[in-house]
Amino acid sequence: MVVVLDTGSLPVAERVDAVQDAVANTEIPAINRFGAHHGELWHRLSVWDLGAGVHATRVEGTGLSVTRGPKHIRAAAPERVGLGLQLGARGRFSHCGMDAILGVGKLGLTDGTSASDYACRGIGGTKLVIIDYEQLGLRVDTVRAAVTRLEASPLYGLVIAHIAALGEEGDIPAGPAQLMLGSATTQLVRALITTAADARQQRDDLHDTLYLRMTNFAQQHLGDPTLDAEKIARAHHISLRQLYSIWAAQGVSPRQWIMTSRLEGARADLARHGTTVTVSAVARQWGFVNAAHFTRRFRAAFGISPREWQRTHNRP
Template sequence: MLVLDTADLPVPDRAEAFHAAAAGETGSCSIEQEEAASGAWKKLETWSFGPMALFATQGSGMRIRRTPRHARFDSMNTVSVITQPQGRAAFGWSGHQQFVGPEGLALAHKTAGYEYGWSGTGLSVAFMVDTDRFGMPEDMVRAAIPVLHHSRITPLLLHHVRALHGDADRLSTDPSAAHLAAATLELTRALVASVAPDGPVRRTVAQDTLLTRVLAFVRAHLADPELTPQRIAQAHNISLRSLYRLCEDGGLSLERWIIRRRLEGARQDLVSPEHSHRTIESVARSWGFTNPAFFSRRFRETYGISPREWRRLAG
């Protein structure tokens, strides 16, 4: 949902309008706008996924600062994960400095304070949740901030956030929005726990989030025809038998779940204008279907129509 597009405002009013909108949505802060030849420009969008809020901020350079003093005047006490799909941002917290590009992320704890910003044109996508909802010890969250680059969960969470943002208008109003929020928070807890010292909290979180991590791994590798149950089990250091039992306890068949997600992706691409030049076989192959006949048969069984008919009717 669009909150603000300062392109609709006079140049002198843009900085103040963005500051008011950003503070209203995410809490008390200070913002320095980078001067641009045509004037500072920002577009702010936000979506609600149950207890989690997703934000997209696009535009000219800026630096946002949240200090412990800001937190004292703010009723919000939140944990945020910040990604940077466009541009290269700088994140700073308590002496820790890092750059965040399309393949990285930053973890922020509001009461600890932080700085975040970029130069030139950029796009930041972040989600925020109340610390009580996040449910992890504050000292563990803060200790994770400087060492997240060591975690194998980072690319899974990035892929997940990109998927949410890419279809946020629809997903935020879908009945599954609360489940998507729960999966997002489980992946984030797994991220924090994965770089924590071994102990009861880490082991409990690892066990509680295992199915979520497995499904996130599968989503991130759906296009790979070499994605097999054996590879999934190996990536998570569990036996094939344990993988099947985990999925069964979660109420799903792994193979059917994979095929259904691949079919959904192919079905969307078949009617997407950006893929209109591609053959049906090419689209199917890009979603891991190496056998055209198998793809067509499963597509018809699932949707009651052939891929060719679906593309023709949708066009």
């Protein structure tokens, strides 16, 4: 995770305003209050990008409370979900009919379109995974229904371990690895929420989000040269005929989608790294086993060779 702010290096009189500004720039409108512990006030805010529509954030320090009421929702109700892991000290959480004490190491689920109230006294905080509804692929009603039922999911412990480990091994630069981690995190959160909701909602949501789940799976495995429609269908326990029918409704074939996604990813990496990496290495990273084939495909798609594109973005 990238540390956005650590108030420990600031004068005490400036710390609250600094945290308010940092939170306002990264999260959603709310009343944020920050308290002291034994006369000392400090907070640290870290953020980690996990790809489009997905990021993790950690806020920790002395007393902290966050309140989102009707006025804040009218001002901005972003369509996204937050799944928080309680750190250091117990927290009180009220949201969607739930009024509970979150013990250390417990999860709290938040729908960004609904009012909520969270408070943590003493030294503690929360580590959140925040996902846009568009990426999550679940209905708001499903998320709200799962708020009070998270521990009923058989995946509860697995998701706790995943969120606890996020960012602890250092930052992962933009590229396939980051996309795969963001996709895996999204799938875990989706599975947790779906299995915590009732059985009918599970069936409805799994059907409604099948295309999204297949593209997320494909995105996660773009570096695998053997990725194809059959592998995607097998992973989602459907027939090839059903897969092609779902994909046809989107106006693209699985093969076209995979090729386009690989080329776009490779183009971004070549621009990002310039000539510090070889064209063949980037090609392999994105699932191309033959550099010449990659070059032909790249030129056909973008009207320029990979090496020429790489050179135009080379850093002096």
